[in-house]
Amino acid sequence: MKKSVKLLWWVFGGGLAFLVILILLINLRLIGHMPSIEELENPRTALASQVLAEDGTVMGKYLSVDRSNIDYKDISKNVINALLATEDRGFYEHSGISAKGTIAIPFYLLIGKKRGSSTITQQLALNLQADAEGKQRARNFFARAFQKLPEWVISIKLERNFTKEEIITLYLNTVTFGDNVYGIENGARTFFSKDPSRLSLEEAAMLVGMLKGPSQFNPRRNPQMARDRRNTVIENMIDEGYITKAEGEAAKNRPIVLRYNKIDHNKGLAPYFREVLRAELKTWCKEHKKADGTEYNLYRDGLKIYTTINPRMQLYAEEAVAKHLKDLQKSFAQQSNVKSGKVWDKRQKDLESFMKESDRYKQMKDDEATDEEIKKAFSTPVKMKVFAWRSFTEPDLNDIDTVMTPMDSIKYMRAVLQAGFMAMDPESGEVKAWVGGPNFRYFKNDHVYKTKRQVGSTFKPFLYCFALMNGFSPNAMLPNEPVTIGNWTVSRNSEGSVGGSISMAGALAKSLNLVSVYLIKQIGAKAFADFAQNKIGFEGKIPEYPSIALGTPELSLFEMLRAYTMFPARGVITKPIYITRIEDRNGNILETSVPEKREVISETDSYTMVKMMEGVTAAGGTGARLRFRFNIPGEIGGKTGTTNDNTDGWFLGYTPQLLAGAWVGCENNYLRFASTALGQGANTGLPIWAYFMQKVYADKTLGVDPNSTFPIPANLHNDLYFNYDSNVQPGAEAEDVGNGAATDYEPVVDVGQYGEPVENQKKEEPAKEKEPAKEKDKPAKDPATQPKDPKALMPPKPVKKDN
Incomplete structure (x- = not known):
């Protein structure tokens, strides 16, 4: 055998041995971060803590990422079919890694064509690593190649410890839809204001289509690209036999109808209550420990906080306050000293204090503006948005665009009745x-x-x-x-x-x-x-x-x-x-409240x-x-x-x-x-x-x-x-x-x-x-x-x- 051939075999054998040893060391958790079986069975993905009203409706969330978990039975079959047809057609045949797809990678690289080879299980493995280590998909070729190794190991472990349905569920609970929205439940509720079990064919296709590029195919930002991508997913479903040609064509011809409703802490029921509650819960988290001895994290541990707030009474209370203040503000604003601004004649120190509390002032200070420049800026009319009573039933209508000086806006907003x-x-x-x-x-x-x-x-x-x-x-x-x-x-x-x-x-x-x-x-x-x-x-x-x-x-x-x-x-x-009561992400009761009474x-x-x-x-x-x-x-x-x-x-x-x-x-x-x-x-x-x-x-x-x-x-x-x-x-x-x-x-x-x-x-x-x-x-x-x-x-x- 020629020396060159021997050398080639030695390189190949050595490389293979190195790869095997490397995978073994990763599996033994001696290199990198390898989740344990317990972690895989109970993945610690970051979950938003939810505030629930008396009737169980979600009033708001405390989150680092907007994510919640859902069971397989609560996911529309349209979503499952769209996912399998687009992301992993051989999902039920492989054991975590697609041999055919992996072997084909070098050939596609040689002809300069990109081709995704990751199975749903591998993508889930990457998502779990991202949650555990805060890492995302590497852009560098060599870094991404090394990232693949623990992915393969985790994928095989996932396949051994979970059913196919559980893997699909875990995957759909960890994917991102952009706008800091994670998980199919939040995706459905955010973009369509629907429970994920009720998603139509075209809605499910749009959400699955977004997985390829959440920002690129966001229907709010790029409606045409989102529609094209949605129709590609529908074509895949036709090819795989999940739907008929007629069903697919009908779905493709329908427009994207969004009912976008992202949870915003400034909106929703009882925002003042939720903010007071947030401060109390942060203290509670510091004083209570998990089984592993660490403190609870309000923004990642998926706590469920059940409150006594009655949603209907809360709505009536908010409307009552708005209805009366809307009328009362008119009378207050017509008072001579308020209308003329004379009430501020001897309040220069107060006005200066209010100015220094403003975001505009702090930003200008960060930008190293001089006091003279700041004073001039606060006396120069600019476009801005301020609060004004126009509706007591639609709070968003109370944002108005106007032109005034920042100092006048301070006086104006301070004179709003609380x-x-x-x-x-x-x-x-x-x-x-x-x-x-x-x-x-x-x-x-x-x-x-x-x-x-x-x-x-x-x-x-x-x-x-x-x-x-x-x-x-x-x-x-x-x-x-x-x-x-x-x-x-x-x-x-x-x-x-x-x-x-x-x-x-x-x-x-x-x-x-x-x-x-x-x-x-x-x-x-x-x-x-x-x-x-x-x-x-x-x-x-x-x-x-x-x-x-x-x-x-x-x-x-x-x-x-x-x-x-x-x-x-x-x-x-x-x-x-x-x-x-307060529950953890698994429904275990951590604390209950009883009223304190004294005669x-x-x-x-x-x-x-x-x-x-x-x-x-x-x-x-x-x-x-x-x-x-x-x-x-x-x-x-x-x-x-x-x-x-x-x-x-x-x-x-x-x-x-x-x-x-x-x-x-x-x-x-x-x-x-x-x-x-x-x-x-x-x-x-x-x-x-x-x-x-x-x-x-x-x-x-x-x-x-x-x-x-x-x-x-x-x-x-x-x-x-x-x-x-x-x-x-x-x-x-x-x-x-x-x-x-x-x-x-x-x-x-x-x-x-x-x-x-x-x-x-x-x-x-x-x-x-x-x-x-x-x-x-x-x-x-x-x-x-x-x-x-x-x-x-x-x-x-x-x-x-x-x-």
Whole structure:
């Protein structure tokens, strides 16, 4: 044998031996990453975690890649046939590697023609490696050749450990359709808004056709190329006998009809809720370990988070907020100081701060623009997209294109009214609806859980409840007279009335500040603050100052609703819950939630408070328009609330089956309504509650009955009836008189809205006390009754310099 032939055989034999050894080392996991049998049987592909509503519908996802798994039986036969006809016609004959296709590769390379030789099993092996190592198909010839070796080994292992149907299912769950969409289920839902089992022949062909080039054959970007590729797949199906010639021709002639609906975190139900939930779940993942000791990953581990959100109630809540804010914004924008821009005349520091928070500013800083260049850019009109109310049923219609300076856009967007709304079952604590603002795309700040604002008169029911527990009777007649505590005097109610007397129940119904201050003087600010802080359990600080009788504490809507559960739930406070359980990707339950309950008052006292708070919505109460303007029937307890200078408007209300609350205001408290008629809680928060309940009562599938009643405690032989009448001077009984104007909250301290000195401010002389001050009514300098920082009390009304 010639030396050259011997050398050739030695090279061939050596090469073959090297290849065998290399494959053996790969199989033994000594070279590269080779998944174990356990990993192949349970592939750890990155799966999006899903947030599911009460009825099991997907509300949103947390993802690094948008992927979900599906079973073989739930995939349309059209998809399977299109896949086999196009990607691997010998799938059922080979054992993972196509010998014919592999041997043919060199010959196709010699003639300069590309030909795919990878089987479906090999493509799955590559996909699994990409998930495990973050690697994609190599572009370099030699790197790709080396990549083939572990592919072959994994392919053979897959064929030995899985059925053909399982391999097809795994493959279709790992393929990409572009747009960060992975898996046939997400592909079907994204491009056609369909379950994958219902895909038609032409729809299945289009999706399979996209596998060759997800971007190139994307029907949104390249419709003609996508159609041509789809028709090629249909031709393949005809060739393989999966469909007849007539069926194929009919399908090829049909246009591509997309119903594109990619899940966007800015869209969908309850985006504010989902963002608050995201933060909580990230903490949960850090605190919980998987079987291998590693932390859960919210974006890759395919968790299923089952929530209490009712999709229909959520939709009604979002529509209620949008419907009312759309109308209310018109009135707010027409105020002279807002319309003219004068409200910003002395807010240059604030505007500069807002500018520095903007993406435009940060980008210019990254591009090393000078301060002068940035200032000029923010004063130059440019095309932009801003939020504007045009529809309350179609949020996407509220994006408008306009031309304005970036600084003007800051002023414009800051003057958009914000809102928070939440509804829950007061007995179980289950949160049914959560709206954190007007539009999540533009306004990310959640006003249900995160935002804390002064609560105004919605705090009064706790004061009246504490008075009830300390011997006061709902029918006791109380003085509607000026009250002085220390150096703090309240001389009249918010609408100007003073004098006469009224029952305690009537005072709560009409939200009379004079009576509230009288009550806290009798029971003591320190004792009431202790009751609110330690018995009710507010997380926010409740200061021991008399002004808390008028609602100066800063609390969240979430906290307030939690506390209000004690009224309809027979004296028991129930912490709101919004997660029922968390499952892993395999359906194993990782955690379940149960409501936390505490009895804080007796059932009799809670029922008495319910009957007192029903007076708020009765004729003469501050929430009477709930009945006479919105025609809401049934037994309803509630409370309106309005803070200093109409900055915040509140309404919290409940029926025997549902508790809900609304807050309305601007992000900055110097942007507010000029009149109580517009800015009071009865005009801002209450209509949202009313619109929501109108829809809830009309939807009989929800089972919320307007004829349900609050259960009478067993120890009460007769129902309670209260006297809401009085001899208060005319004006106090007018509907929607408001509650909490600046003069009623005003301490005799010479400070402005932010604690700056105010010049030429008219101050009220404190009334002289007719009897020596009691121990609980100490002089103003004593910190027990007067704060060191005057801002702890509601600030006085600022000097108005415009109309």
